[in-house]
Amino acid sequence: MKKNVKWAVIFGCVVLLCAGVIFFGQFSHGTTSAEIYVDGRLYKVIYDLGRQDLQSFRVETEHGYNVICYKSGKIWVSEADCANQTCVKYAKASLVGETIVCAPHKLVIKIVGTDYKKVDAVT
Numbered sequence: 153m154k155k156n157v158k159w160a161v162i163f164g165c166v167v168l169l170c171a172g173v174i175f176f177g178q179f180s181h182g183t184t185s186a187e188i189y190v191d192g193r194l195y196k197v198i199y200d201l202g203r204q205d206l207q208s209f210r211v212e213t214e215h216g217y218n219v220i221c222y223k224s225g226k227i228w229v230s231e232a233d234c235a236n237q238t239c240v241k242y243a244k245a246s247l248v249g250e251t252i253v254c255a256p257h258k259l260v261i262k263i264v265g266t267d268y269k270k271v272d273a274v275t
Protein backbone atom coordinates (compact mmCIF):
# COMPACT_ATOMS: atom_id res chain seq x y z
CA MET A 153 0.00 0.00 0.00
CA LYS A 154 2.74 2.43 0.96
CA LYS A 155 4.60 1.54 -2.21
CA ASN A 156 1.52 2.44 -4.25
CA VAL A 157 1.29 5.85 -2.56
CA LYS A 158 4.95 6.51 -3.33
CA TRP A 159 4.39 5.68 -7.00
CA ALA A 160 1.27 7.84 -7.04
CA VAL A 161 3.34 10.77 -5.73
CA ILE A 162 6.07 10.20 -8.33
CA PHE A 163 3.47 9.89 -11.09
CA GLY A 164 1.76 13.05 -9.83
CA CYS A 165 5.06 14.95 -9.92
CA VAL A 166 5.76 13.84 -13.48
CA VAL A 167 2.28 14.93 -14.58
CA LEU A 168 2.71 18.30 -12.85
CA LEU A 169 6.11 18.76 -14.47
CA CYS A 170 4.70 18.03 -17.92
CA ALA A 171 1.77 20.37 -17.32
CA GLY A 172 4.25 23.05 -16.18
CA VAL A 173 6.35 22.65 -19.31
CA ILE A 174 3.25 22.87 -21.52
CA PHE A 175 1.95 25.88 -19.60
CA PHE A 176 5.30 27.66 -19.67
CA GLY A 177 5.68 26.88 -23.36
CA GLN A 178 2.33 28.46 -24.13
CA PHE A 179 3.03 31.39 -21.88
CA SER A 180 6.36 32.19 -23.49
CA HIS A 181 4.75 31.81 -26.92
CA GLY A 182 2.04 34.28 -25.98
CA THR A 183 4.31 37.13 -24.92
CA THR A 184 4.25 38.87 -28.29
CA SER A 185 2.08 41.94 -28.57
CA ALA A 186 1.43 44.32 -31.40
CA GLU A 187 1.54 48.10 -31.39
CA ILE A 188 -0.42 50.06 -33.93
CA TYR A 189 0.67 53.57 -34.76
CA VAL A 190 -1.33 56.11 -36.72
CA ASP A 191 0.46 59.25 -37.85
CA GLY A 192 3.38 58.43 -35.52
CA ARG A 193 1.19 58.17 -32.43
CA LEU A 194 0.38 54.96 -30.56
CA TYR A 195 -3.19 54.11 -31.50
CA LYS A 196 -3.71 50.67 -29.96
CA VAL A 197 -1.77 47.87 -28.29
CA ILE A 198 -2.87 44.26 -28.77
CA TYR A 199 -1.79 42.10 -25.86
CA ASP A 200 -3.70 38.96 -26.83
CA LEU A 201 -2.06 38.39 -30.21
CA GLY A 202 -1.89 34.64 -29.49
CA ARG A 203 -5.69 34.23 -29.40
CA GLN A 204 -6.95 31.17 -31.22
CA ASP A 205 -10.12 32.82 -32.50
CA LEU A 206 -9.97 35.38 -35.28
CA GLN A 207 -10.18 38.99 -34.16
CA SER A 208 -10.61 41.99 -36.40
CA PHE A 209 -11.13 45.68 -35.96
CA ARG A 210 -11.24 48.77 -38.11
CA VAL A 211 -8.82 51.67 -37.80
CA GLU A 212 -10.12 54.98 -39.06
CA THR A 213 -7.44 57.45 -40.02
CA GLU A 214 -7.91 60.87 -41.54
CA HIS A 215 -6.64 59.40 -44.83
CA GLY A 216 -8.82 56.29 -44.91
CA TYR A 217 -9.45 53.02 -43.12
CA ASN A 218 -7.63 49.73 -42.51
CA VAL A 219 -9.20 46.51 -41.24
CA ILE A 220 -6.67 44.66 -39.10
CA CYS A 221 -7.03 40.96 -38.26
CA TYR A 222 -5.07 38.83 -35.82
CA LYS A 223 -5.08 35.20 -34.79
CA SER A 224 -2.64 32.66 -33.30
CA GLY A 225 0.18 35.20 -32.96
CA LYS A 226 -0.16 36.51 -36.52
CA ILE A 227 -1.41 39.92 -37.58
CA TRP A 228 -2.32 41.28 -40.98
CA VAL A 229 -4.34 43.91 -42.84
CA SER A 230 -7.33 42.27 -44.49
CA GLU A 231 -8.83 45.34 -46.09
CA ALA A 232 -7.97 48.97 -46.74
CA ASP A 233 -9.07 51.77 -49.02
CA CYS A 234 -5.54 53.08 -49.66
CA ALA A 235 -4.35 53.65 -53.23
CA ASN A 236 -1.47 51.15 -53.41
CA GLN A 237 -2.93 48.26 -51.30
CA THR A 238 0.63 47.43 -50.20
CA CYS A 239 -0.47 46.85 -46.60
CA VAL A 240 -3.04 44.25 -47.69
CA LYS A 241 -0.40 42.41 -49.76
CA TYR A 242 2.06 42.25 -46.84
CA ALA A 243 2.80 38.77 -45.51
CA LYS A 244 1.25 38.03 -42.11
CA ALA A 245 3.57 39.33 -39.41
CA SER A 246 4.32 37.16 -36.39
CA LEU A 247 7.96 37.70 -35.42
CA VAL A 248 9.11 40.34 -32.95
CA GLY A 249 10.39 43.37 -34.85
CA GLU A 250 8.29 42.72 -37.97
CA THR A 251 6.27 45.64 -39.24
CA ILE A 252 3.40 46.20 -41.65
CA VAL A 253 3.21 49.70 -43.06
CA CYS A 254 0.44 51.51 -44.84
CA ALA A 255 2.26 54.58 -46.12
CA PRO A 256 -0.78 56.41 -47.59
CA HIS A 257 -2.61 56.16 -44.23
CA LYS A 258 0.53 56.68 -42.10
CA LEU A 259 -0.34 53.44 -40.29
CA VAL A 260 2.30 51.15 -38.82
CA ILE A 261 1.76 47.76 -37.17
CA LYS A 262 4.74 46.60 -35.16
CA ILE A 263 5.21 43.25 -33.43
CA VAL A 264 6.76 43.66 -30.00
CA GLY A 265 7.68 41.15 -27.32
CA THR A 266 9.01 41.16 -23.79
CA ASP A 267 12.62 40.74 -24.92
CA TYR A 268 12.21 43.46 -27.51
CA LYS A 269 10.94 45.92 -24.91
CA LYS A 270 13.95 45.19 -22.66
CA VAL A 271 16.29 45.95 -25.57
CA ASP A 272 14.34 49.09 -26.38
CA ALA A 273 14.53 50.32 -22.78
CA VAL A 274 18.34 50.02 -22.72
CA THR A 275 18.98 51.91 -25.96
Ligand SMILES: [Zn+2]
Nearest residue numbers: 232234239254
Ligand atom coordinates in the same frame (compact mmCIF):
# COMPACT_ATOMS: atom_id res chain seq x y z
ZN1 LIG B 1 -2.47 50.54 -47.24
